[in-house]
Amino acid sequence: MATEADILKALEGLYGPGGAPLAGAVSGVNLSGAKAFVSLAGDPSQTQAWEAARVAAERAIKAAPGVEQAVVTLTAERASRPEAPQPRAQAQAQGHAHAQAHAHGAGAPPPQQKGGIPALEKIRFIVAVASGKGGVGKSTTSANLALGLAAQGWRVGLLDADVYGPSMPRLFGLTDKPKVEGGKLAPLEAYGVKIMSMGFLVDENVPMVWRGPMVSQAISQMLGEVAWGELDALVIDMPPGTGDVQLTIAQQVPLAGAVIVSTPQDLALIDARRAVSMFQKVEAPILGVIENMSYFLCPHCGGRSEIFAHGGARHDAEQMGVPFLGEAPLDIKIRQTSDAGTPVVGAEPDSPQAAVYLNLAAKVKTLLETQKQRAAPKIVVG
Ligand code: ADP
Numbered sequence: 001m002a003t004e005a006d007i008l009k010a011l012e013g014l015y016g017p018g019g020a021p022l023a024g025a026v027s028g029v030n031l032s033g034a035k036a037f038v039s040l041a042g043d044p045s046q047t048q049a050w051e052a053a054r055v056a057a058e059r060a061i062k063a064a065p066g067v068e069q070a071v072v073t074l075t076a077e078r079a080s081r082p083e084a085p086q087p088r089a090q091a092q093a094q095g096h097a098h099a100q101a102h103a104h105g106a107g108a109p110p111p112q113q114k115g116g117i118p119a120l121e122k123i124r125f126i127v128a129v130a131s132g133k134g135g136v137g138k139s140t141t142s143a144n145l146a147l148g149l150a151a152q153g154w155r156v157g158l159l160d161a162d163v164y165g166p167s168m169p170r171l172f173g174l175t176d177k178p179k180v181e182g183g184k185l186a187p188l189e190a191y192g193v194k195i196m197s198m199g200f201l202v203d204e205n206v207p208m209v210w211r212g213p214m215v216s217q218a219i220s221q222m223l224g225e226v227a228w229g230e231l232d233a234l235v236i237d238m239p240p241g242t243g244d245v246q247l248t249i250a251q252q253v254p255l256a257g258a259v260i261v262s263t264p265q266d267l268a269l270i271d272a273r274r275a276v277s278m279f280q281k282v283e284a285p286i287l288g289v290i291e292n293m294s295y296f297l298c299p300h301c302g303g304r305s306e307i308f309a310h311g312g313a314r315h316d317a318e319q320m321g322v323p324f325l326g327e328a329p330l331d332i333k334i335r336q337t338s339d340a341g342t343p344v345v346g347a348e349p350d351s352p353q354a355a356v357y358l359n360l361a362a363k364v365k366t367l368l369e370t371q372k373q374r375a376a377p378k379i380v381v382g
Contacts, residue, residue, distance in 0.1 A: 002066035004029045007036055010064035014056055017049030022057055027075055028202045032180030034068035036061050039075045039202050050074050073218050075202055119224050123231040125256035125368045132271020134240035137292035138261045139167035140338050142237035147345035148361025150193050154232035157194040161249055162239045163215050166199030173341020184227035191346035196226045215245045242274040250282045256368055257287035264291055264308040269316050276320055287367045289317040294327035325363050328356050
C-alpha cells in the first residue's frame, strides 16, 4: 500500500503555475488500498493553470507504486484572502463559470456527461434540499429531514454538496476521514444515516473557496465516488443559491424532487422563487417549500412569537403553485443541538422540535412514494 511519502515523491519534478514544486501545494492526502485522494491548494485566480497541474498530478500519482486510482481535487485558501469573503468569492466563482458557459455559446454551463451515475443507481429517491441564499437553515433542515426519513424505517444517505462551506462535519460532530472500500469512498455514519461531505476529505482548519470549474469537478467526484449501496433516499444538501454549480447538480443527478427552504422574510422569498424556477427549468419535481425560523418558541414559557412576517412562504408557495410542506420554529434547542453535533431528530427524537421534522419527513416520504415516476436529468440549453 502506498504511503503519503510515496504520493509526495510521485509529484517530484512537477511544478505549479507559480513555478513552485507541486508537492508543496498538497493540502490533504487520503489513502486506502490502491486508491489515493489528494487535494492541492492553488490560487483561485489561476484556475485554468491549476487545472492543468491537477491533471498532471493525477497522472503522476496514478503511476506511483501501489496506486491504482488517483483522485486529485483543487482547493484554495480563503483565510489568506480577506478581500474575498465567501459570498463574494462564490459570486465570482459563479460568474467565472458563467463566463465560461457563454464562451461555449450557451446560457447554462457546458453540458455534462449525460447518463446514469453508477454510484447512484441503487438509490430509490434522490432529494435535493436547496435555498435561494445561505443562512436560512438549509443544512439544519437537510440533516433533520434525513434523520426523520431514517426514523420511518428508510435507509438514508446524506450528501453535503455545499462545497463552499460544508456543514455536515459540524452538524454531526464527525471528524474521521472516510475509508476507501472497493475503490469507492465509504460514507461515515451517524444515527444510522450514511453521510458524505467534502468537509471530511480536506483539513477542517483550512477554509476554502472553490472556484466554478473546481467545484463542478469536486461535485462530480462526490456523486460518482461514494459507496452509498442500497438506499431508499439520498438527501442532498445543495450549495446555497441558484448559480451554475447548483444547476449542474440539478442536471447531473436524477432527482426525485426538490425541497426549498426559506425564511419568512421577503428577500429570502425572492431568492426562494429563483430556487423553485431553477428546478422547474430542469424539470425536477418540487416537493414543496419549508418555512424555517417561521416563529419563535420561547424556551422559558413555551410561548410562540411571530417575529418575522410569518406565513410568507405558505403564501408564496401557493402563488407559485408548489406545495407548502410546513414550518419549523426558530428555536434554541434546534440551534444548540445542531451546533453540538447532535441534531435534534437524532438526539432527542421525542422532543416537540423533533416532531416538527418527523412530520415534514413523513410528508416528503409520502410525496415521493406517490409520485408516478422519477425525473431524468435534463440538459438545459439557452
Ligand atoms: P444554511 O445551510 O442555510 O446556511 P444552517 O442550517 O447552517 O443554514 O443554519 C444557520 C444557523 O442557523 C446555524 O447556526 C443553525 O444552527 C441555525 N438554525 C437553523 N435553523 C434553525 C432553527 N429552526 N432554529 C434555530 N436555529 C436554527
